[in-house]
Amino acid sequence: MRRFVVIGQKATASPDFSLLDIAGTSGRLDVLLRCIRAALLVSHGLRGDTVLYLVLLGGPRAPRALRIEGSIVRFLRPDERTLGVLLQKALSVPSGEDVAGAGAFVPLRRGISVVDGGLEAVLHDIGPATYYVLEEGAPDVRGARLDVENPVFVLGDHQGFDPPTRARLAEIQAAALGLGPVSIHTDDAITVVSNELDRRLADRGANPAPAPRS
Ligand SMILES: C[S@@+](CC[C@H](N)C(=O)[O-])C[C@H]1O[C@@H](n2cnc3c(N)ncnc32)[C@H](O)[C@@H]1O
Structure with missing residues (x-):
């Protein structure tokens, strides 16, 4: 199982953005929409071995996080507008105070869940794993020792990481x-990391072939 966590510093946790101008009205949620395609979709297929978390730290409903599970999600399409509609619907659910199981991920539809909480809620959901943080200038992934079985990769958005996130990642000793x-x-x-994992798994004789998309 591979997991990606993307921190959207300003990406809105509210559904009130325009589908006609997602980039301009959502705190750059478009960056995160493209991450859905990159993490979960391949040519004519879906990565069943991948889970993507989007941490939304912008807008009045923040912090919230979405979890998209490649093994069970259905009807995921690669175009940004369709993904924007999907997230707008997902973010329209009531806040955790009104939903049973507040503090835990609440399923919205098959393979897509939401939680009222940010990175902390995501770390709690994932639990023990090998954490990596993708940082410009850090030791190159090529040649690095990698846990290919249970890795979690944390990435910034167009603004990188804010200091509290950076501090928390240091605390959990993310490499x-x-x-x-x-x-x-x-x-x-995300694409580069996925490709690196695909290659390493293939070198071991494992088959990283994705499932057909439904
Ligand atoms: C557009 S970059 C962030 C740029 C931002 N202006 C900054 O200075 O941090 C988005 C994210 O992709 C990942 N990333 C981009 N290029 C990378 C690289 N060469 N090595 C490692 N991670 C990279 C990092 O997680 C980064 O936070």
Whole structure:
């Protein structure tokens, strides 16, 4: 199982953004939408071995986090508008105070859940695992020792990481990994890491082939 956690510093946790201008009205939720495609969708397939968490720290309903599970999610499409509609619906559910099981992830539809909480709620949901933080300038992922069975990769958005997130990641001893000399977009960073894991699994004779998309 591989997991990605993307921290959206300003990405809205409320549904009140315009689908006609997602980038301009949602605290750059578009960055996170592209991460859904990068983490979970491949050509004509879905990565059943991947879970994506989106931490939404912007807007009046923050903090909230979404969890999308590749093994069970259905009808995920690669285009940004369709993904925007999906998140808008997901964020329209009442806040945790009104929902049974507040503090835990609440299923919204198959494979998609929401929690009232930020990184802490996500770390609690994941539990013990090998944590990595993707950081420009850190030791290169190529040649690094990697836990390919149970890794969690934490990534920043277009603004990188805020100091509290950075401090918490240091506290849990997330190992810093770099992806080469150029700062790339978050979704591209996910693609590079996924490719690295695919290659390592293939080298071991494991089959990382994704399931057909439904
Ligand atoms: C667009 S970058 C963030 C740029 C931001 N202006 C900053 O200075 O932190 C988005 C995220 O992708 C990951 N990332 C991008 N390029 C990377 C690289 N070369 N090595 C490791 N991680 C990278 C990091 O997690 C980063 O926070």
